[in-house]
Amino acid sequence: MNINKNIAISETGFIFNPTTGDSFTTNRIGNDIIKLLQTGLEPGDVISTIYEQYSIDRQTLEKDFGDFMYMLKNYQILRTDD
Amino acid sequence: MTKKNLTVAVTGLNNIDSPGPGIPVIRALKESAKFDVRIIGLSYESLEPGLYMHDLVDKSYQIPMPPAGSSVLYDRLEYIHAQEQIDVIIPNFDSELHNFIRITPQLKQLGIATFLPSQELFESRHKSVLDEFGKENGVSVPKSKMITSIADLRDLDEEFTYPLVIKGKFYEAMIASNLEQAINYFYKISAKWGLPIIVQEYISGIEVNVTALGDGTGRCIGAVPMRKLTITDKGKAWAGIVLDDDELIDISRRIVEKSKWRGGCELEYIKSPKGEYYLLEMNPRFPAWVYLAVGCGQNHPEALLQMALGERVEPFESFTQGKLFVRYSYDMIVDIAEFEKISTLGEL
Numbered sequence: 001m002n003i004n005k006n007i008a009i010s011e012t013g014f015i016f017n018p019t020t021g022d023s024f025t026t027n028r029i030g031n032d033i034i035k036l037l038q039t040g041l042e043p044g045d046v047i048s049t050i051y052e053q054y055s056i057d058r059q060t061l062e063k064d065f066g067d068f069m070y071m072l073k074n075y076q077i078l079r080t081d082d
Numbered sequence: 083m084t085k086k087n088l089t090v091a092v093t094g095l096n097n098i099d100s101p102g103p104g105i106p107v108i109r110a111l112k113e114s115a116k117f118d119v120r121i122i123g124l125s126y127e128s129l130e131p132g133l134y135m136h137d138l139v140d141k142s143y144q145i146p147m148p149p150a151g152s153s154v155l156y157d158r159l160e161y162i163h164a165q166e167q168i169d170v171i172i173p174n175f176d177s178e179l180h181n182f183i184r185i186t187p188q189l190k191q192l193g194i195a196t197f198l199p200s201q202e203l204f205e206s207r208h209k210s211v212l213d214e215f216g217k218e219n220g221v222s223v224p225k226s227k228m229i230t231s232i233a234d235l236r237d238l239d240e241e242f243t244y245p246l247v248i249k250g251k252f253y254e255a256m257i258a259s260n261l262e263q264a265i266n267y268f269y270k271i272s273a274k275w276g277l278p279i280i281v282q283e284y285i286s287g288i289e290v291n292v293t294a295l296g297d298g299t300g301r302c303i304g305a306v307p308m309r310k311l312t313i314t315d316k317g318k319a320w321a322g323i324v325l326d327d328d329e330l331i332d333i334s335r336r337i338v339e340k341s342k343w344r345g346g347c348e349l350e351y352i353k354s355p356k357g358e359y360y361l362l363e364m365n366p367r368f369p370a371w372v373y374l375a376v377g378c379g380q381n382h383p384e385a386l387l388q389m390a391l392g393e394r395v396e397p398f399e400s401f402t403q404g405k406l407f408v409r410y411s412y413d414m415i416v417d418i419a420e421f422e423k424i425s426t427l428g429e430l
Contacts, residue, residue: 006326008404016404018324018325018326018403018404019325019326019327020288020309020325021308021309021311021322021323021324021325
């Protein structure tokens with residue numbers, strides 16, 4: 001599971017896909033998740049890192065993380081190798 | 083470097099909500115590093131905004147509407163040439179190209195250069211024969227059929243399923259969900275653009291477009307893809323963004339190269355949810371958004387001008403990513419004397 005290579009992500013949370021022309025904005029947590037995924041971390045490790053950084057219960061985090069991954073895939077930001 | 087002085091006549095000055103490509107082409111030429119151009123605007127109506135854009139258009143003349151035919155057009159251009167010594171003409175409307183192509187040899191004799199496809203090539207990409215064009219050039223095309231009557235529309239049941247697209251021979255397309263809508267659109271479009279009407283299979287997906295330029299020998303000089311971000315009620319782009327899509331560029335290059343396209347063109351595609359590209363139309367002139375290509379480092383109108391003058395142009399190899407265009411409307415205040423002049427004398 002990787003962020004597509006040509007996706008541009010700014011510090012402000014602006015995400016741009018030059019292949020489709022789509023652009024999105026995300027909040028700070030979303031930006032952190034994408035940056036962690038870009039480093040090659042597995043989803044489980046990303047959840048653990050976010051859990052350590054933010055005050056949130058693990059169950060809510062895992063559910064929201066799953067929704068966020070689905071959204072990233074749907075918008076062709078995230079590539080799954082399967 | 084000294085710029086070469088040229089007088090270039092351009093049509094398509096209708097910079098309205100469904101804009102002609104004339105003004106973007108002129109902007110591109112005015113920004114040329116190679117040419118210092120004097121622009122002669124050729125208009126069909128007295129309220130084409132380009133007529134009054136004196137910072138872009140140096141002198142304007144009205145020309146006869148396309149149905150008047152090529153000989154009337156030639157007479158008018160001969161007169162304009164006697165006044166202005168035109169070096170190159172760049173026509174920008176689908177509906178006028180037939181006439182311009184026909185008089186190309188005569189224009190050449192006058193010393194006016196053009197860079198247009200042959201009549202045969204022009205006809206080969208026509209909406210009514212796009213199926214064959216797709217097969218010859220290795221690109222998928224939605225199934226389409228040319229019809230001339232409501233009876234033909236009623237007989238489509240076995241070949242097509244709704245929704246389907248009802249298209250005019252030059253402009254406009256509407257999506258019909260059932261026979262009643264199809265009949266309604268048939269009348270609407272045929273009243274405006276005449277017959278035949280083209281019926282096309284509806285493919286769902288994202289519309290993407292490419293502005294391209296061919297040198298007529300099988301080389302694609304440039305190709306820049308764009309996706310519309312804001313669309314007017316007429317389906318025209320009001321904002322668009324350049325795409326970094328190698329597959330789309332490859333397909334477009336292949337079409338221009340295999341067909342040996344000569345001149346500017348716009349390739350309109352649908353990208354299906356599976357990522358397949360279907361060519362919907364190949365328009366035989368630059369699109370109204372061609373200035374985006376200039377903004378990305380490919381000045382297609384300048385390259386076309388060079389080729390019209392017989393110069394060899396090397397293909398553009400890349401373009402700048404991350405650029406978008408945003409259109410705007412702007413009210414010019416025009417003196418009635420100018421409107422009177424173009425309306426009565428046909429010159430401004």
